[in-house]
Amino acid sequence: xxxxxGSAPKFLNLSQIRFPIGAIASIGHRISGVLLLVxxxxxxxxxxxxxxxxxxxxxxxxxxxxxxxxLLLVVVVWAASHHVLAGLRHLLMDxxxxxxxxxxxxxxxxxxxxxxxxxxxxxxxxxx
Amino acid sequence: xxxxxxxxxxxxxRATAVVLLIFLAAAAAMLLAGPRxxxxxxxxxxxxxxxxxxxxxxxxxxxxxxxxxxxxIVLDYIHPPAGRLLLLGLIALVLIAIVIRVALTMAAHFTTxx
Amino acid sequence: xxxDGEEEDMRISIYRFNPETDAKPRMQDYxxxxxxxxxxxxxxxxxxxxxxxxxxxxxxxxxxxxxxxAMNINGRNxxxxxxxxxxxxEPVVLRPLPGFPVIRDLIVDMTQFFxxxxxxxxxxxxxxxxxxxxRLQTPQERxxxxxxxECILCACCSAFCPSYWWNPDKFVGPAGLLQAYRFISDSRxxxxxxxxxxxxxxxxxxxxRTIMNCTEVCPKGLSPSHAIERIRLALVRESS
Numbered sequence: 001x002x003x004x005x006g007s008a009p010k011f012l013n014l015s016q017i018r019f020p021i022g023a024i025a026s027i028g029h030r031i032s033g034v035l036l037l038v039x040x041x042x043x044x045x046x047x048x049x050x051x052x053x054x055x056x057x058x059x060x061x062x063x064x065x066x067x068x069x070x071l072l073l074v075v076v077v078w079a080a081s082h083h084v085l086a087g088l089r090h091l092l093m094d095x096x097x098x099x100x101x102x103x104x105x106x107x108x109x110x111x112x113x114x115x116x117x118x119x120x121x122x123x124x125x126x127x128x
Numbered sequence: 129x130x131x132x133x134x135x136x137x138x139x140x141x142r143a144t145a146v147v148l149l150i151f152l153a154a155a156a157a158m159l160l161a162g163p164r165x166x167x168x169x170x171x172x173x174x175x176x177x178x179x180x181x182x183x184x185x186x187x188x189x190x191x192x193x194x195x196x197x198x199x200x201i202v203l204d205y206i207h208p209p210a211g212r213l214l215l216l217g218l219i220a221l222v223l224i225a226i227v228i229r230v231a232l233t234m235a236a237h238f239t240t241x242x
Numbered sequence: 243x244x245x246d247g248e249e250e251d252m253r254i255s256i257y258r259f260n261p262e263t264d265a266k267p268r269m270q271d272y273x274x275x276x277x278x279x280x281x282x283x284x285x286x287x288x289x290x291x292x293x294x295x296x297x298x299x300x301x302x303x304x305x306x307x308x309x310x311x312a313m314n315i316n317g318r319n320x321x322x323x324x325x326x327x328x329x330x331x332e333p334v335v336l337r338p339l340p341g342f343p344v345i346r347d348l349i350v351d352m353t354q355f356f357x358x359x360x361x362x363x364x365x366x367x368x369x370x371x372x373x374x375x376x377r378l379q380t381p382q383e384r385x386x387x388x389x390x391x392e393c394i395l396c397a398c399c400s401a402f403c404p405s406y407w408w409n410p411d412k413f414v415g416p417a418g419l420l421q422a423y424r425f426i427s428d429s430r431x432x433x434x435x436x437x438x439x440x441x442x443x444x445x446x447x448x449x450x451r452t453i454m455n456c457t458e459v460c461p462k463g464l465s466p467s468h469a470i471e472r473i474r475l476a477l478v479r480e481s482s
Contacts, residue, residue, distance in 0.1 A: 008343035008351065009259060009267050011314065012407060017340060018317025020458040023404070026451060030201065037194040044187065044226050048233045051174055054167040084152065087145055093452055094142065099471055101457050134442040135477045200451070203444065204408040 025108040028115075029086035032079035039076055070126040078119035085111040137196050144193035151186050171237075180234040187230040191223040251275050252286060253333035256297065259344050267344065269335075276327055283330065284311055284323040298347040306461060309396030312339055313348050319398035319459040339401035341410060354410050355397050358418035362440065364425065367433035383429040390424035390469060392462050393417065399456035399466050405449040412445035416456035416466030419447065423469035426476065435480070442477055 019027075049056045064070040089107045093099040098107050159165060173179045198219055206212045251273050259267035272293065274286050284304055290297055300310040304323045311322040314337040316330070342350035368377065400406045400415035414422065422441060425431050441447040447470070456466040 005261075008261070008345065010343055011257060011267075011337045011340050016317060016335075016337065017314070017402075020455060022454040022458065026453040030451075033194075033197045034201065037198055040187075040190060040194060040223070041226055043190075044230050044233070047174075047183065047230060051171055051233070051237045057167040057170065084149070088149070090452055091142060091145060094471065094474065096471065096475075099468060101454070101465065104454055104457075104467075134444050134448050135474075135481060137444065138448055138474070139478065200449075204405065204449065 021105055021108045021112070025086050025089070025111050028082050028112065029090075032083040032086075035076065035079040036083055039079075064126040067127060071123075074119055074123045074126060077122040078115060081118040082111065082115035085115050137199070141193060141196045144189045144196070147189045148186075148193060151182075151189070174234070175237050177238075180238050183234055184227070184231045187227050191227050195220060195223050252327070252330075254286065254290070255333045255335045256290075256348070257337040257344075258297075258347055260296070260346060271333070281326060281328075282323050283315065283325040283327060283334070284321075286327060286334075287311075287322055287336075298349050300349055307394055309394035312396040312398045312401070312461075314338065314340055314401075319402045321396060321398070321461045324461050339397055341401055341407040342397070350397075350401075352397060355400060355415070355417065356395075358414045359395065359421060362414060362418050362422040362425075363433070363437065364421050366425070366428065366431050367436075368430055370432065377430040379429055386427045386429070387424060389464055390420060390427060393420055393424075393464060394462060395421075396461060398459045398461055402455040402459045404453060404455065405451055409445060409449055413449035414441070414446045416450075416470070419450070419473065420464065420466040420469040423473050426473065434476075438473070438477055438480055441473060447473060447477075 046060055050060050051057075064073055086108075089098070089111050092107075093104065098104060174183060195216075199216055202212055202215050202219075206215060252275070254272045254274060255269050256272060257267055258264070258270045272290055274289050274293070276286055276289065280286060280289065282304075284301055287297075287299060287301070299313070299322070301323065302308040302310045306321050306324040309321070312319060313322060315322070315325055316335050319339060322336075336348060338344050338348045338350045342352070342355070345351055395417060397417060399420075400417045403416055405413050406415040419441070422437060426434050426437050431437075450467075450470050452467060452471075454467045457464075457468070460466065
């Protein structure tokens, strides 16, 4: 049972690779970016609604009253927080600030934790 | 699209990021420092000449930043050139449509603001 | 027997693939008893060869300068000859460098990796009249090569870079980019503009997302991410 010629396997099972904290911050940055892009049309919609009448404005503010929607908004809050904080980290590293390995690890942890804390705060505020 | 090759796209991504950060800081300052935002205050701000233009600029910056970002993802994972072109083109159209929609929205509310 | 009189058995689980007999790869468990002088993972692997000589891996200098024995050790890339047995979590899981085509067991095809290295022209380009003796450099100019010339092309970095995994044919990768910067930084080289122009491409340089996996695993303590950062700044300066 030999492998067909020219079909060399590759080891690329991501679950068997031990990623450093910077990689975790980075994939979070990518995922949160996609999430935010998907919410952009909804943001445009919300803008329109918020200006139409006071009733619709208040209705938007009231979105968090339903736990299902509140949960989704918590995810959006996490996405925005993580993307901004990880993005800020990238901007600073591009300028040479905090781009040494030890500093980069610390800032990755900080971004991940801070975004988590903000999302948690939103969850506590809206889901309790 | 000369603008989106190599270094230009990377710079533009950073530039739009900075613009968006400024917006975020301003919004945060406004919302956290002042009293709870009322419909009247929001409407007045958003439909003022400066406000309306800024909102359109905000969405344009978001769309541009988002497009460059999603482009990186497509370039990483989608390999057939035709598929890439199609996907990026589609996303570009959707984003342009959103920005136009926002511009029209602001124009509509602006004229009714009186 | 080791120095403190204990005989410790090590469990090592190794990725096996023989293209002549296997349809797909598998993991094989081994138990090895390191002797007193065995300090590094490579020592354990050499000992395993006496138990199973079909086990295949590259190795040469055994002191971390040739780069042959790069592999994925417990999920992170590293050199077997520089990885201490002490403190190594068991079972020790060894797999080939991620993303590289596997020739056999832990031996991977480095063709693409070296193609990128050659493409960045890893040699001094200076068509000016050659001086009688050396092309001189001040100590400061020579210092600019520190952290760049020491690369042993082991591929631990490029094989740990997600951007390189997704586009190994088009993205130059951390090792190639570090070497590109080595020549860009060399005061004796006059092809800086051309070198930068080659890299100014949405794939060649700009797949890098500053994930920094490269710097995390470099066994020589180098920072390809820093070199890439400097190339980006050089490109910005050039365009303004």
